[in-house]
Amino acid sequence: MNGGRSAPGGREAGRGTTGAAGAAGSAAASSPVAAAARLAAELVPHAARWDREGALPAEARKEVAAAGLLAPDLPGRYGGLGASPAELGEICAHLGGVCSALRGLVTVQSMVAAALNRWGTREQRARWLPQLASGELIAGFAATEDAAGSALAEVGTRVEDAGDGGHVTVTGRKKWITFGQDAHVLLVLGKDRGRPSAVLVETDREGVSREPVGGQLGMRAAQIAHVGMDAVRVPRANLVAPAGLGLSHVAAAALDHGRFTVAWGCVGMAEACVADAAAHAAARVQGDEALAGHQAVRSLLARAAVETAGARELALRAARFRAEAAPGAVTETIVAKYAAAAAAASASRDAVQVLGSAGCEPDSRAGRHFRDAKVMEIIEGAQQVAEQHIAEQLLRRSGTPRPEAGARQAEAS
Amino acid sequence: MSDGDIREAAQGGTGDAAAGGAAAEEITRQVTEFLTAALRKPVQPDDDYFALGLADSLFALELVTFVESRFSLTVEVEDLDLDSFRTANRITRFVLRKTGSPEFTETQ
Ligand SMILES: Cc1cc2nc3c(=O)[nH]c(=O)nc-3n(C[C@H](O)[C@H](O)[C@H](O)COP(=O)(O)OP(=O)(O)OC[C@H]3O[C@@H](n4cnc5c(N)ncnc54)[C@H](O)[C@@H]3O)c2cc1C
Numbered sequence: 001m002n003g004g005r006s007a008p009g010g011r012e013a014g015r016g017t018t019g020a021a022g023a024a025g026s027a028a029a030s031s032p033v034a035a036a037a038r039l040a041a042e043l044v045p046h047a048a049r050w051d052r053e054g055a056l057p058a059e060a061r062k063e064v065a066a067a068g069l070l071a072p073d074l075p076g077r078y079g080g081l082g083a084s085p086a087e088l089g090e091i092c093a094h095l096g097g098v099c100s101a102l103r104g105l106v107t108v109q110s111m112v113a114a115a116l117n118r119w120g121t122r123e124q125r126a127r128w129l130p131q132l133a134s135g136e137l138i139a140g141f142a143a144t145e146d147a148a149g150s151a152l153a154e155v156g157t158r159v160e161d162a163g164d165g166g167h168v169t170v171t172g173r174k175k176w177i178t179f180g181q182d183a184h185v186l187l188v189l190g191k192d193r194g195r196p197s198a199v200l201v202e203t204d205r206e207g208v209s210r211e212p213v214g215g216q217l218g219m220r221a222a223q224i225a226h227v228g229m230d231a232v233r234v235p236r237a238n239l240v241a242p243a244g245l246g247l248s249h250v251a252a253a254a255l256d257h258g259r260f261t262v263a264w265g266c267v268g269m270a271e272a273c274v275a276d277a278a279a280h281a282a283a284r285v286q287g288d289e290a291l292a293g294h295q296a297v298r299s300l301l302a303r304a305a306v307e308t309a310g311a312r313e314l315a316l317r318a319a320r321f322r323a324e325a326a327p328g329a330v331t332e333t334i335v336a337k338y339a340a341a342a343a344a345a346s347a348s349r350d351a352v353q354v355l356g357s358a359g360c361e362p363d364s365r366a367g368r369h370f371r372d373a374k375v376m377e378i379i380e381g382a383q384q385v386a387e388q389h390i391a392e393q394l395l396r397r398s399g400t401p402r403p404e405a406g407a408r409q410a411e412a413s
Numbered sequence: 414m415s416d417g418d419i420r421e422a423a424q425g426g427t428g429d430a431a432a433g434g435a436a437a438e439e440i441t442r443q444v445t446e447f448l449t450a451a452l453r454k455p456v457q458p459d460d461d462y463f464a465l466g467l468a469d470s471l472f473a474l475e476l477v478t479f480v481e482s483r484f485s486l487t488v489e490v491e492d493l494d495l496d497s498f499r500t501a502n503r504i505t506r507f508v509l510r511k512t513g514s515p516e517f518t519e520t521q
Contacts, residue, residue, distance in 0.1 A: 119490045152470070241490050242494065245493055248470070248472075248473035248474070252470065253474065256474060326478070326482060327482055327483075329478060330478065334471075389471060396451060
């Protein structure tokens, strides 16, 4: 569901698989991956402060936007860079290694852009995508509610006919919206007479209120907000896809894209943690012995390195499936996100262990990734939810039909 | 029949109704095969698997991706009236329409 589509009449594709070798170093200097690498190197000294202050400064965002990295996989005619899935992934790994909020900015912007590129009308694509690519508009994805987290079919936000033929009203309360404090437009998942519906809500409309969230476990610089919408009047032209398809198609396309960028962000986090732990273990001496001289420490390093390398390969595999628009792409992306979030969580935990008190310092990168990585195991499909889907795919392959409902009940009792 | 043949058939290379019918049958066969595997339940060409509650939250996206890649076409938002994808026979009709094949009568 992304750039690499090559079907006749399909939306302009990304540059296909040529970016597969986009790993740091092998891409041309002018490539989007190289631009992300340069930006990451430049911004890395600031990330701890952003986390402490709970905000990504406007200048940092402008730099990401100026480099074309907000939705880099959008086709050129919408102002994107046409980045291939592998290139998009490497970009997110570079940014994720520096700061999850920075990567989160790209995740939300590009997931909203991807959903619109996939399911927007020609007019909607022409209207919104160039502004999302340039960063003129910052987008948020607003699905979660108090009673609807993993089970998004339960959303209670109402999309109702405004009675004037040209508008709908949107009423509900969304929680945990990344960059919700200052996003200009939100892709909101609601229900129109019980049917899941997706609608773009500009945040300067009357009836929108925002409650900033601060001091949460991780992603502290992501300017998260809970957002209230009280009968917000929105033109019908802002409805994305017919009512009934807001979750299965629109939100699903956004979340699929989000999982992919989160997966790669986690690869970057895990790689950064392995690098920090190894450097510290080699340099730090206690009682005449470098930490790296202890077998126990070497084991921690080895395990983290192997798990991280495995996550990268699964992320690359997902990128290949996506570049070919292969039917397994959705599942491979879930597998990659699952493995990469787990790798980021365990590599950051082990890195903090090896760093000792240095990993607990307020400005420690490993310590920050440790907090952020836990969040990665919860958002975009919690680990346990991902396992349900992965196991279901496995059962499909076994070719055995599922038992009849009656038989299932009998088994359960 | 190889995938290539199907695509040719789906794209109406021969332009006669009999070929359209054969293509339709083959498309329906492939779609029901995919559905039966994906839903882990034998699916008949006229079964409405959404109504039967067999589809999980990621199924719609997988189905769209399957139809696009297998039949070399692009599903646009304009194609997304809820009904086009409800049954295998409807998907076949959709594929033939998208690929410009001659009209056909539904097979059971
Ligand atoms: C930092 C941060 C940023 C976020 N940004 C956004 C955003 O931009 N937009 C947005 O819409 N939302 C956002 N969220 C919300 C996020 O998507 C939800 O937290 C997530 O979907 C999980 O929902 P929940 O927190 O309600 O947990 P619940 O659904 O209550 O689940 C809690 C736990 O129960 C288990 N569980 C739940 N369901 C199942 C199941 N079916 N099978 C097995 N185990 C299960 C899992 O272990 C899970 O971790 C953000 C959250 C955080 C923390």
